[in-house]
Amino acid sequence: MSQFNESSRVSILPGVQGSCRAGRWLGFAISRQFAAQQELRPPVSSAGRLLVVIVGLVLALALSSHVLAQAPSAGARDVRELVSKHLTLLTDLPAGDDVDALPELFDQAFPQWCEYFGVDPAKHADWHVRACLMRTPERFAAAGLLPASVPEFRSGYALGDAVWCRDQASPYYRRHLLLHEGTHAFMHSLLGGVGASWYAEGIAELMATHSLVDGRLTLNVFPKSRDDFSKWGRIEIVATETAAGRAMSLPRVMAYDPKVDGENEWYGWCWALAAMLDHDPRTRDQFRRVPKLVESPHFDAGVAKLFGADWSRLAADWQVFSATIDYDYDFARMRVDFASGKSLAKDGAQVQVAADRGWQSSGVKLEAGKSYRVRAQGRYQVAREPRVWWCEPGGVTIRYYRGQPLGILLGVVYVGDAQANATNDWAAPQPLGLGGVIKPDRSGTLYLRVNDAPDSLADNAGLIDVEITGEL
Numbered sequence: 001m002s003q004f005n006e007s008s009r010v011s012i013l014p015g016v017q018g019s020c021r022a023g024r025w026l027g028f029a030i031s032r033q034f035a036a037q038q039e040l041r042p043p044v045s046s047a048g049r050l051l052v053v054i055v056g057l058v059l060a061l062a063l064s065s066h067v068l069a070q071a072p073s074a075g076a077r078d079v080r081e082l083v084s085k086h087l088t089l090l091t092d093l094p095a096g097d098d099v100d101a102l103p104e105l106f107d108q109a110f111p112q113w114c115e116y117f118g119v120d121p122a123k124h125a126d127w128h129v130r131a132c133l134m135r136t137p138e139r140f141a142a143a144g145l146l147p148a149s150v151p152e153f154r155s156g157y158a159l160g161d162a163v164w165c166r167d168q169a170s171p172y173y174r175r176h177l178l179l180h181e182g183t184h185a186f187m188h189s190l191l192g193g194v195g196a197s198w199y200a201e202g203i204a205e206l207m208a209t210h211s212l213v214d215g216r217l218t219l220n221v222f223p224k225s226r227d228d229f230s231k232w233g234r235i236e237i238v239a240t241e242t243a244a245g246r247a248m249s250l251p252r253v254m255a256y257d258p259k260v261d262g263e264n265e266w267y268g269w270c271w272a273l274a275a276m277l278d279h280d281p282r283t284r285d286q287f288r289r290v291p292k293l294v295e296s297p298h299f300d301a302g303v304a305k306l307f308g309a310d311w312s313r314l315a316a317d318w319q320v321f322s323a324t325i326d327y328d329y330d331f332a333r334m335r336v337d338f339a340s341g342k343s344l345a346k347d348g349a350q351v352q353v354a355a356d357r358g359w360q361s362s363g364v365k366l367e368a369g370k371s372y373r374v375r376a377q378g379r380y381q382v383a384r385e386p387r388v389w390w391c392e393p394g395g396v397t398i399r400y401y402r403g404q405p406l407g408i409l410l411g412v413v414y415v416g417d418a419q420a421n422a423t424n425d426w427a428a429p430q431p432l433g434l435g436g437v438i439k440p441d442r443s444g445t446l447y448l449r450v451n452d453a454p455d456s457l458a459d460n461a462g463l464i465d466v467e468i469t470g471e472l
């Protein structure tokens with residue numbers, strides 16, 4: 001269905017239909033106004049825009065013979081203009097529901113940005129962004145809509161309240177990119193800054209990750225499934241990089257420098273960090289105070305201070321999250337209560353592992369170079385639909401998750417000190433099943449869990465009894 005709202009206005013820049021003389025002048029007036037905006041002049045109000053249009057029309061009528069003698073610039077011929085309350089979109093994409101709905105969707109984003117960043121929408125009702133959505137950037141350059149002062153960019157670029165986006169391969173990702181650059185524009189113009197690069201890109205990615213249901217846009221969703229987020233791929237970036245031994249620690253993500261690090265994978269890392277801090281109920285309230293710091297020269301120190309005593313735990317939370325990240329992540333059940341283990345008693349240790357939770361401390365510290373035997377037993381539920389699936393610690397081999405049978409008992413020796421530790425201990429868990437031997441390279445606490453997707457823990461139930469015994 002069309003999501004285009006009647007309050008939006010569509011007009012055509014010169015050349016599209018090739019017969020409108022007034023439109024030709026209108027187009028040039030808009031081009032000049034747009035070029036002027038790139039020098040970061042204050043946004044022109046609706047009344048101001050109307051004035052430009054009227055002046056354009058009067059000039060067009062008065063000088064029509066002169067105008068007719070001039071051909072319109074080649075680039076402007078195929079550029080359409082779509083206008084809504086908060087967006088003027090200039091695009092060379094053909095008319096269609098996905099593209100023509102963008103201005104109205106941008107208007108839906110505005111109050112959500114205001115609410116998230118604590119901005120009064122009534123005070124900024126005339127906030128307006130000019131965006132070029134470009135299939136062929138040369139057209140925009142020829143029309144004076146993409147000045148040489150805009151640096152080369154791969155996907156999108158925001159400067160003050162002007163935005164440029166290259167067209168994208170899916171309707172989802174086209175909207176996503178416009179909302180990403182729109183978030184930058186909103187913060188630049190209404191907050192006065194964007195904070196450190198990890199936050200600027202993380203928050204832009206966070207707000208741009210959206211759902212669209214029956215024409216209703218919702219910013220800042222944690223994706224439930226890959227299907228609705230075509231070409232987005234942020235979760236896959238983090239999961240793949242971590243599994244390949246290229247995990248980024250929390251301090252490393254916060255040191256993100258786009259000039260040195262580039263963009264692609266980093267949009268995944270920055271989104272994931274912002275998503276963890278915003279969607280984990282334990283950190284949300286502090287994270288939502290970060291916008292107050294965007295103009296601070298001591299931004300990162302300010303962020304650390306906001307989290308207070310929680311800050312030292314976040315590097316460890318981040319390691320777990322980036323190693324287990326997946327769609328529809330259940331933050332509450334995946335939360336880890338870190339508890340350093342004690343050396344194993346002579347007669348071993350008995351612990352219980354809940355099937356419906358993420359990693360759980362065994363309370364046992366394993367020493368580097370020594371061998372330990374783990375034996376597990378119990379019967380627990382790993383799914384409810386279409387019927388209850390019972391499972392034992394060996395797992396069920398008719399369904400796999402991340403290369404291991406669903407429900408199999410996994411173990412990790414967590415060395416600790418995630419701030420200093422460049423490797424991610426959680427990235428390569430050891431399958432223990434009904435029993436196994438662990439011989440850690442480094443001393444650390446044994447953590448245990450059953451193998452299941454982070455969105456599928458709620459329908460699990462039951463306990464596993466685990467016995468840990470000492471050197472063989």
Ligand SMILES: [Zn+2]
Nearest residue numbers: 180184201204
């Ligand atoms: Zn960006």
